[in-house]
Amino acid sequence: MADQVEQAVAEALGKLGLEGKAGLLAGADMWALAAVPGIGLGELVMSDGPIGVRGRRWTSVDPSVALPSPTALAASWDPELARRVGRLLAREARRKGVHVLLAPTVNLHRSPLGGRHFEAYSEDPYLTAEIGTAYVRGVQDGGVGVTVKHFVANDAETQRFTVDNLVGQRALRELYLAPFEAIVRDARPWGVMAAYNAVNGATMTEHRELLRGVLREEWGFDGVVVSDWLAARSTVGAITGGLDLAMPGPRTVYGEALVAAVRAGEVDEGLVDEAARRVLRLAARAGVLAGAAAPDGSAARADATEETAADTAADTAADGAALAREVAVRGCVLLRNEPRDGRPVLPLDPRGGGIALIGAAARDARVLGGGSAQVFPDHVVSPLDGLRAALPRQEPLVYAQGADPSEELGAAGGGFALHAVALGEQDRELGAEPLPSGQVQWLGDLPDGVVYGDLRAVEVRGEFVPSVAGAHRFGTRGTGGFRLEVDGRVLFDGVQADAHEDPFEAFFGQPVERGVVELAVEQPVGVCLRYELPPELAELPIQAVGFALLHGEPERDPEELLAEAVAAAAAATSAVVVVGTTERVESEGFDRADLLLPGRQDELVARVAAVNPRTVVVVNAGAPVEMPWREDVAAVLLAWFPGQEAGAALADVLLGAQEPGGRLPTTWPARLADAPVTRVTPQDGELPYDEGLSVGYRAWAARTGPAPAYPFGHGLGYTDWEYTALEVLPSRVAGSPASVRVAVRNTGDRAGREVVQVYLTPPGGDRRLAGFATVVAQAGGSAEAVLDLPARAVEFWDEAAGGWRPEPGPFTLDAARSAAAPLLTATFSR
Template identity: 65%
Template sequence: MTDADQARHDAVEAALGKLDLDTKARLLAGQDMWSLPAVPEIGLESLVMSDGPIGVRGVRWTADDPSIALPSPTALAAAWDPALARRAGRLLAQEARRKGVHVLLAPTVNLHRSPLGGRHFECYSEDPYLTGAIGSGYVKGVQDGGVGTTVKHFVGNDAETERFTVDSVIAPRPLRELYLAPFEAIVANAHPWGIMTAYNRVNGTTMTEHQYLVNDVLRGQWGFDGCNVSDWMAARSTTGDILGGLDVAMPGPQTVYGPPLAEAVRAGEVPESAVDEAVRNVLRLAARVGILEGAPAAVTGPPAEIDGQALAREIAARGFVLVRNEPVAGERRALPLDAAPGRTVALLGAAARDARVLGGGSATVFPERIVSPLDGLTAALPAGSLTFAVGADPSEELTPADKGFELRAICRNASGAVLGEGSLPTGQVQWIGDDLPAGASYETMASIEVTGTFVPRESGAHAFGTRGLGAFALAVGGETLWDGVQPMGDEADPFEAFFGAPSERGRVDLAEGEAVEVSLTFQVPDTTTLPLKAIMFSLLHLGPQRDADELIAEAVAAARAADTAVVVVATTERVESEGFDRQDLALPGRQDDLVRAVAAVNPNTVVVVNAGSPVELPWREEVAAVLLAWFPGQEGGAALADVLLGDAEPGGRLPTTWPARFADAPVTEVVPDGGRLEYREGLLIGYRAYEAHGIAPAFPFGHGLGYTDWAYESLEVTGTTARVRITNTGTRPGREVVQLYLAPVDTASDGAQSATVERPASWLAAFAGVEAGPGESVEAEIALPARAFEIWDEPAGRWQRIDGAYEVRASHAHGDTRLTATLEI
């Protein structure tokens, strides 16, 4: 223990000794949506928390306090670079300090068990080792800046359907070797100051009450000394939660802690020592972030200032994965684009203009700016060399009103008097906790009117609608389209209801350029008894839908006239978001038809896939190049221009396998049966399953081409250290990710590698990124961790090393082995 650690320990114990029972119980309950109460008598300031993984929203979920928006976590993981993740974390710590936030509710390290998972984009990988490595880098970076993290969602929250109540039934070995493994690695390598327990149950026990996984495993076996915070509204049992090791119940003030916890102690249901231990963990977190008087902060001087826009642009390019890049007409490869004077580009697809830069749900932030692909290429290409056509619009459902709308939200009391008002960037009202306009309060508000003008960009039938629960009145141009009540459905999850399906309420014929008044009035329900004080509803809009065949024909004409066609295809907010899972992996709308039609007239067709998780690409062998751009963050369009024009290399490697078709995915069912979701596939998720079942994916785990070529020249293994020598045989500098996979050698005859031990055919053991210029050679020295040779022995309750012979495979991707060697353990 260092002197600073001892000083923090002493300050925590001194502060704890001054607190009475009621104050201790109050300290464990959120005082509002995002913070814990201050306790001035011990010099404790209010501890403030905020989402999320790719930007720091702050305590207000509104556009008047913008946040940097980094690429999605899957995009960050695609760089296969823990050091880059650490830099991202440092930037987010910088943002957190600017917004007065002490703890970031991130990272999300659940696994890509199924591509259907609604928050797939918010997680890193299908592989536990890669997830743990990137998550460790991220946590280190955030905490380098003196800001805490809460690694989430511990554990088994790998899908959204019925997430509040589902029982994830996971056998001991998959639980340890897959789903707990990233958390364990991050605790060991990055020492996070917090963790977040999930809504769901695991093997029958709610995670906030799971004494075995929290008290015995997380704290006892792994030595975690941080603060355990509930997911929002996950805490449901005063006694069960405190005995299960939950330190903080969020949000407040209506929680199972506070007065109910003090009463449980007085009634003899809970020992006060359990409360003391939880308070100790909270005070230790407060000390680390520098808000407990007399305790030295863990970081006394923040890192140097970081250029957020530049780093966001770099991360995007580093995470882009070039999965296909073929020569055109036997000549140069499609990418990077030919920069010869006079060359023309047709940019096609609605997502090229209306960029999808982040996923939906609590990970959403409001960036100060968004650079679309159209913006990025317009700025980078010579004037007159770029044309644009929509081609096929995947947005077939209503979305929050935005383009052409100027809206305000007006809060009134029961007599109609205005309490407060503010501008809205879109028709989405998403006020949580203290996000309300100045002057408004939950206790006094009776109604909220979203009102303003709409200037249509095109003539025709415009659809208007609502999303949310409660009583609404919708009017356009003085005409009432709907006046009624949207009741609560079967969802136990209020976020699922809010992020769920929209409702069309009427259509109005409008003329291009002619302004019309729009109004949506929402009757505010009684929120005083709700555990979550929030107002969430939306005014929705969908413009006139032009004939899809006409749009595709216009795109084909543009593609035929251009040297290169760049088609941007994308998912929508109704496909990837918190609150629900996907139904399939198809691109929405007529986007597949668009790609095929364009490729038929222009052999130099490049497709950019703007999706946070795998989608089917049935035309992938009909186009010259395919670039996976994920949700690329606010600078995505600028990064795309860098990569397409060759100013930056697409540095990504796949962190998850892309199936050729939905039916090939290892797990295609995420809907619980009778409240239970059984992980029947055991250890076989991701690339492990494809190999076991002999199924060829569209693009394998670890795949990514970059802009240069590499020759793997030698592999030497000494003990458990591998040395791989490779040479850049291309004409450009580049970065290669050397991936080491282990495969057991069949030596059952001498007793080692017993056939009774079930293991995947191969698994990722370690990796390293190396850089070299044209013609240069470089050696990667990679240590194989002890855990790579172990399995969880449930009867013995410990990790067991499996001795014997292993083949070490130095690979460019899973299944693309370049060199092999054998080692004996």
């Protein structure tokens, strides 16, 4: 099949002149490469992930399955589950006509302040590599490509377009490049995405040493290197550095600019040929180049029509809901579970006499992180809905908000019936589409019949039926001219601007409250928000419209809300408090300022715990938060951003239908001040990675001082385990220095799942994760895991020699339940 692909690529390439080849290297629009019928090339479409497939249009009109965040998937410590996620996403991609998924993100959790922490897997390169490899295999099993991102050291968001990250060669190799190397070696991805940032002086889209030298020549990568969107800045620098595809199009540094550079003698046409060959190879692998075989051996298909008919949206949605629920359960990390009345408080007894469910996130769960990872599911199961459905009908369930974590208005949602109307000159209607929320987000593709050059304004029109009476708040978000009218009253008529340094954040703008309107219950009122496109949008290299109608229910007295929650908790047998972050805390485009829960959520937990000893706290966040109350509550359950089935999965865990299966993929500090690495803000454009290898659990172990709140690898279940044997065996696979057998026994009274972790320590070196496996056993039953240690576990990067060298032995091996809890120890020599 490989020969057939290469033959088809060569034939297609031979039919192209310089203009045609250069045109292959520039996107035709925001998400696609243009079809070239004369060489048998169909259109190739890309789409953001990694927790769903948005498709060509960033709109809720075309809903997507929304899986839990990557941190939740990594918390399962289960590569096979990650591979199943990849396969589901491949089906979703084919259904939406997508050929390449812009995922996974395999940057590291270098600092807990990283704003995009939720979109990456772990602080550990080995765990990241294992989950990422399985995810890539799963997607590509289904005939859909990936672009592993963001290559490399894109570990924070502050000044991400310009920052120069200064990383020592050993840390670069052993930590930040390591997941990419493993995925290239073991999964052969079709694409890699070059990051915005620079590394050691060279911006990544032009980094000849890393793109050509390491990625291609050393590792043998034969896929496409695509820029992050708008990352490519120099025609000559990019093509000579090793960038194949500059996105988005059509206004990029390639295309006509590349033709001109070749003709001016600035670029060797052979470099254009190499890049065009790789783009055609991607098209062949994706099944959109005539004469090539698709990955499953079938003839290449120009579109997904037949497959879409067989693999229906309903089937994919049902399978996606089931898998989303499973991942959410398996990723839940039970951090604490103290006994009350002689037994751990979790799982809750459904006949226990009543549950108080508390917290704004219990009613309106945050199921995914902000930024390009967002998709629009067709439904979301809130914790309130999930518990109501799972509890026996006679079991009392009382809900109280307690505290509002957000100080900003959100996009108009419940009670609104809205549609967006695109307007041209003299307000001529160009097209329209329904809006499930007040957010308009058109990037690249517009509603049917709308041409971007003709667009002058967009109006969000409709009506609102309040469910509560009082002073409802309305506002706007975006950059441009706005006129907001509610119930015949003009609340704002003017221009809104945003000077945020990150273009992504500046484009979408800040939420601004514009006024309040007294409304009665169930009395419909008209709503209209007119948005005038600012002239500067015409200068952007992308066709984009983004703004929002905002709404907030009447504000209530904070003390009254807290008192209601305390009263509900005091009257219930158990209290479940759901706390979390907001989109203004965790999102693409900025880093976090602290690890505090927003609003008065910490106070809420403390006051509830004071009146109910059976208080369970569920943390709805994608990354670490400070939990000053953690020793005062009975149980702490980390749910991450749990995807569309959030409430159903949470009910499964709280009521014991399923065991929380997760283990921490990153260390949780008690306080930000305790964290070993906190600097994410560059100085004079540079961010030194001065900590070297001391990242994550390695850094915590290497220093004296406060221990973390919960260590890497930590997680409890609903049963207990005894580790009975650790044995070093001769290697079973080529390249592995040894195999390890770990035997365990379930000493509890119910079936359970355990994540067996093996850590290796070289003489005088840091402990590092060297293997892991999940095992299952019935109550009283035994299980064993046999792990093959990776070669890299006993090697280090010799900066002086510029290569990998074996560590001296002997090595210490620990079988452990976390990085801080070794249970059995053995030694071995190579």
